[in-house]
Amino acid sequence: MARFPFSAIVGQDEMKQALLIAAVDPAIGGVMVFGDRGTGKSTAARALASLLPPISAIQDCPYGCSKDDQARYPDVCGTGPLRKRPVPFVDLPLGATEDRVLGALDLERALRSGEKAFEPGLLAKAHRGFLYIDEINLLEDHLVDLLLDVAASGENVVEREGLSVRHPAKFVLIGSGNPEEGELRPQLLDRFGLSVEVRTPGDIESRVEIMRRCAAQEADSQGFADDWADEDAKVLRRVDRGRKRLVSVTIPDAVLHKAAELCMAVGADGLRGELTLMRAAKALAALEGAKTVGQAHLVAVAPSALRHRLRRDVLDETGSTARIERALDEVFA
Structure with missing residues (x-):
């Protein structure tokens, strides 16, 4: 099924503006979206990621490194020509362990050949893309600390089990949550660049239009995406030009x-x-x-x-x- 088009999202202008700003300048520090359930928080983030043009990455690199990354991290980057790949969009589940997030020793390889090798985690997969955490206010505090530190520095350092690995991990961190289920600690919330409040639409016209568009997307997702392709292309051009002008x-x-x-x-x-x-x-x-x-x-x-x-x-x-x-x-x- 084709993803819901970014430009087809009804209302939520502040959220869409914040996501576009983060796409133009990832150094903003991520976007925190608090609001009611079912208001399109994750839909908007996924739609923006799928809208952006593919990135050029080293063919055999497990981190999706660019040529500049390869020059900075020659020990971890792969080899081979550049090839296009989609902008990464990685979901971080609430039950993820620290090893799953940061990366750890590749046990299968260690048992099979006795070789110590690093198995990249979710931060590696999110490099040059988006890392999305739903219900971030329910995520364990020590994991949020780690994520924010890596998001700020742009690299992940793992030193454990005899391993010492440093690899690039530049991503736009997007967190969402429902205030009724608990607040994020103020010192952690402050580390996010932008914070957006999303509310359920209060007018009949918007609610009816949302139902129409969702029904059209469910009936023919590709056809619906094609109908909005021109509008999404305009958004893409805005982001591309914005990056160049910044x-x-x-x-x-x-x-x-x-x-x-x-x-x-x-x-x-x-x-x-x-x-x-x-x-x-x-x-x-x-x-x-x-x-x-x-x-x-x-x-x-x-x-x-x-x-x-x-x-x-x-x-x-x-x-x-x-x-x-x-x-x-x-x-x-």
Whole structure:
């Protein structure tokens, strides 16, 4: 069955924007999507991964390395010519062990030939693609720590059972969860670049359109995908052009000052807020074809870049999104 087209997803504009920003600039630090069940969280992530163009990878490399990776990691990369392969999309199950995630000794090979060899884990398979964790708030804390460390450094280091392996592991980390089933620890949530709130559509028209499109996809998935192929191609061109423009997009000092003012106004902890706000606004500007980041880009990404970095205020229980909107009104008045 063909995957549900990214452009056919009804509504959820903030989630789609965050995923596109992460696709343009993976250094953003991943996307956390909290919201109701059945609102298209995993569908959107899978659709974006399948939409992106194939990557060029070393033919015999177990990590899907590029030529640049091969130069940096000659001991682990394979050999052979470059060949095209789909952008990886790896699901990390909640019950996964540390060995399954990081990689471990290849026991079958060790028993058969007595040779110590490394069996790559899920992080290796996700290199240059997406690592998706559903119900991440139920994942064991030590695994979340490991994942975030690897996502930040771009490489996985395994030293155990007589093995010492260092391999590339650059991926966009996407986590989703339902707040009713438990919250993610604040210090871990802060490590995600963007945080998105997804809600069940509140209008009849959107709900009816979702039913129509789901029914059409179930009846003829390939035909439905073909119907949306042109729209998906437009999204793909936006991402491709955005990646190429990203380096040349400039950020005026006035916009940087506004970003700092906004973070101070909402009481964001640390400096990750400013840095993520700057990167996300720059990526959005690149997506839209702008040469310079403007205040409109800053306003558009502020909720997703800052809502998970606010200190809890016992005197203000209106919610982080409402606090950010008030601060935007003050700073950009």
